[in-house]
Amino acid sequence: MAVRKDANTLSAAERAEFVAAIQALKAEGIYDQFVLRHANAIMSAIHRSPAFLPWHRRFIFDLELELQRVSGNPDLGIPYWNWPSGSANASMWNDNLLGGNGDAQGIVRTGPFRAGQWTVVNASGLPAGPLMRAFGQSGLPTLPTQGEINQVMTVTPYDVSPWNLSSNPSFRNQLEGWIGPNLHNRGHVWVGGSMLPMTSPNDPVFFMHHCMVDKIWHDWQIRFPNQRYLPETGGPFGQNLTDPMDSTPSGQIGPRPIDVLNSAALGIVYDGIITQPQPAIPHIIVGANPTQADIASPGETDLFQFEIPSFGPYTMYTTGSSDTFMTLLGPNDPNAQVASNDDGGENLNSQITRNLSAGIYYLRIRLFSARTTGNYAVGVRSDGNNPNPVTELIIDGASINAAISAANESDLYRLNITTEGTYTIQTNGTTDTFITLHGPNSQIPVIASNDDGGASFNARIRRQITAGEYFVRVRHFSPIGTGPYAIRVTRE
Amino acid sequence: MAHHKEIFEDCEIEIKEDTNLLINGKEIDYEHDRDINKWSSRYLPYTRYDSLLEMARAIAQHTVEFSNAKE
Numbered sequence: 001m002a003v004r005k006d007a008n009t010l011s012a013a014e015r016a017e018f019v020a021a022i023q024a025l026k027a028e029g030i031y032d033q034f035v036l037r038h039a040n041a042i043m044s045a046i047h048r049s050p051a052f053l054p055w056h057r058r059f060i061f062d063l064e065l066e067l068q069r070v071s072g073n074p075d076l077g078i079p080y081w082n083w084p085s086g087s088a089n090a091s092m093w094n095d096n097l098l099g100g101n102g103d104a105q106g107i108v109r110t111g112p113f114r115a116g117q118w119t120v121v122n123a124s125g126l127p128a129g130p131l132m133r134a135f136g137q138s139g140l141p142t143l144p145t146q147g148e149i150n151q152v153m154t155v156t157p158y159d160v161s162p163w164n165l166s167s168n169p170s171f172r173n174q175l176e177g178w179i180g181p182n183l184h185n186r187g188h189v190w191v192g193g194s195m196l197p198m199t200s201p202n203d204p205v206f207f208m209h210h211c212m213v214d215k216i217w218h219d220w221q222i223r224f225p226n227q228r229y230l231p232e233t234g235g236p237f238g239q240n241l242t243d244p245m246d247s248t249p250s251g252q253i254g255p256r257p258i259d260v261l262n263s264a265a266l267g268i269v270y271d272g273i274i275t276q277p278q279p280a281i282p283h284i285i286v287g288a289n290p291t292q293a294d295i296a297s298p299g300e301t302d303l304f305q306f307e308i309p310s311f312g313p314y315t316m317y318t319t320g321s322s323d324t325f326m327t328l329l330g331p332n333d334p335n336a337q338v339a340s341n342d343d344g345g346e347n348l349n350s351q352i353t354r355n356l357s358a359g360i361y362y363l364r365i366r367l368f369s370a371r372t373t374g375n376y377a378v379g380v381r382s383d384g385n386n387p388n389p390v391t392e393l394i395i396d397g398a399s400i401n402a403a404i405s406a407a408n409e410s411d412l413y414r415l416n417i418t419t420e421g422t423y424t425i426q427t428n429g430t431t432d433t434f435i436t437l438h439g440p441n442s443q444i445p446v447i448a449s450n451d452d453g454g455a456s457f458n459a460r461i462r463r464q465i466t467a468g469e470y471f472v473r474v475r476h477f478s479p480i481g482t483g484p485y486a487i488r489v490t491r492e
Numbered sequence: 493m494a495h496h497k498e499i500f501e502d503c504e505i506e507i508k509e510d511t512n513l514l515i516n517g518k519e520i521d522y523e524h525d526r527d528i529n530k531w532s533s534r535y536l537p538y539t540r541y542d543s544l545l546e547m548a549r550a551i552a553q554h555t556v557e558f559s560n561a562k563e
């Protein structure tokens with residue numbers, strides 16, 4: 001695990017450990033290999049384009065692994081340069097970490113990377129003089145403020161055609177700095193000197209700078225869990241989700257953007273705080289009216305889950321006036337793609353019809369264009385013999401006899417409440433049932449659930465319910481359990 | 493069509509016919525975005541410049557292939 005901390009907060013021991021590790025890599029020649037990997041990449045393949053963020057994430061991750069190796073500390077993380085508190089008088093520029101500004105000619109004469117101690121290399125790997133810095137002297141006199149970072153943190157989608165320094169709206173382009181307040185580019189220009197050309201990793205602050213860039217991307221990914229990396233396909237080669245990126249060797253992780261999208265999965269932790277985005281996935285109930293949803297910010301992707309109780313033909317569809325794009329995943333694996341569709345439904349709606357075996361499936365819905373927003377509704381229906389697969393539960397009516405006849409099966413019932421009151425939903429029999437109550441007028445929210453509130457192992461929910469349409473789902477308590485039951489609803 | 497030649501930071505910058513840029517005799521690739529009238533080059537990935545000469549001076553000064561910093 002790499003624990004990445006604000007460089008200004010490092011203890012003296014942490015500073016010494018980081019500096020010693022950098023110096024050890026320099027002595028081994030490994031550090032200069034990183035400079036060359038950056039310097040000899042095609043400039044526009046790793047900058048001014050979507051792969052800018054994943055390329056540099058992989059790049060600093062690889063250096064971090066080397067730092068961990070030479071230091072013997074598996075938790076060593078690259079410190080990040082927190083720009084709003086990182087200007088010339090910040091402690092990260094002290095002699096026990098980075099050293100300070102260059103002299104009148106720009107030559108760094110203080111700290112561990114001073115002239116005589118540290119020699120930069122040119123793009124051929126040949127020695128090319130001392131490290132140079134000229135804080136604020138290269139046209140941009142100030143660093144990004146927290147307000148400017150916060151502003152960029154609101155931008156979606158991730159990126160947009162033409163996938164370059166003109167892309168707009170584009171989180172990547174704003175973070176890189178070609179539009180908006182200028183974050184990343186400004187850090188390079190503010191330091192000046194050795195941080196300006198393609199050999200910029202010659203200055204160790206490069207890695208702290210890109211650690212900050214990576215942290216902002218990471219924070220944005222947590223803030224917008226439905227925003228995905230773009231382009232998935234159709235962009236220039238090397239920029240698409242599953243293209244290998246330029247100048248990225250095979251290593252512990254892969255060379256494609258998709259291989260580095262999840263920082264937490266790479267073992268990266270910021271300031272010791274583990275943040276796991278775990279948004280609840282809304283449920284679609286098979287056979288119910290379509291669920292209303294919307295793409296509120298450009299580029300968003302919505303994720304839904306639904307359960308197929310038994311093998312048969314099913315149709316997954318959207319309705320409405322938006323041009324939706326649908327991907328079906330499963331069973332029981334949100335990363336296993338089954339099918340995708342753009343305009344198979346009415347107008348520009350998506351529709352997929354196919355035989356599905358029992359299990360949990362997932363639908364990813366986005367709009368065809370990552371630039372637009374809009375509403376839609378999404379539903380799943382059975383195309384089996386029963387035209388209405390949702391059985392009505394009649395209040396104070398006779399018990400309905402049914403059975404969980406296969407593993408993972410669940411039965412769904414519709415409940416139409418016309419008068420507010422206290423209702424009891426319960427099963428009878430020898431099966432260990434579990435019931436959930438959903439509504440009103442929506443299949444998504446679970447308003448009550450129960451395992452053994454009834455006789456023996458039967459489930460029972462007693463509850464005050466307002467008028468509306470509700471849904472009751474019955475399953476076995478055990479995912480592999482089966483057995484018959486009877487279900488009934490009564491009103492007090 | 494203007495020709496320009498100067499020595500900047502010990503580098504010879506030559507611009508032929510306002511378009512062909514040479515530094516120390518080496519031809520330099522660059523891009524000119526006509527919409528916003530800015531110049532950029534693969535040598536300096538983080539910046540754009542308001543004129544070809546301004547960019548040429550920045551390349552001469554900051555790119556280790558051309559600059560000659562003395563200790």
Ligand SMILES: [Cu+2]
Nearest residue numbers: 038046047056
């Ligand atoms: Cu870079």
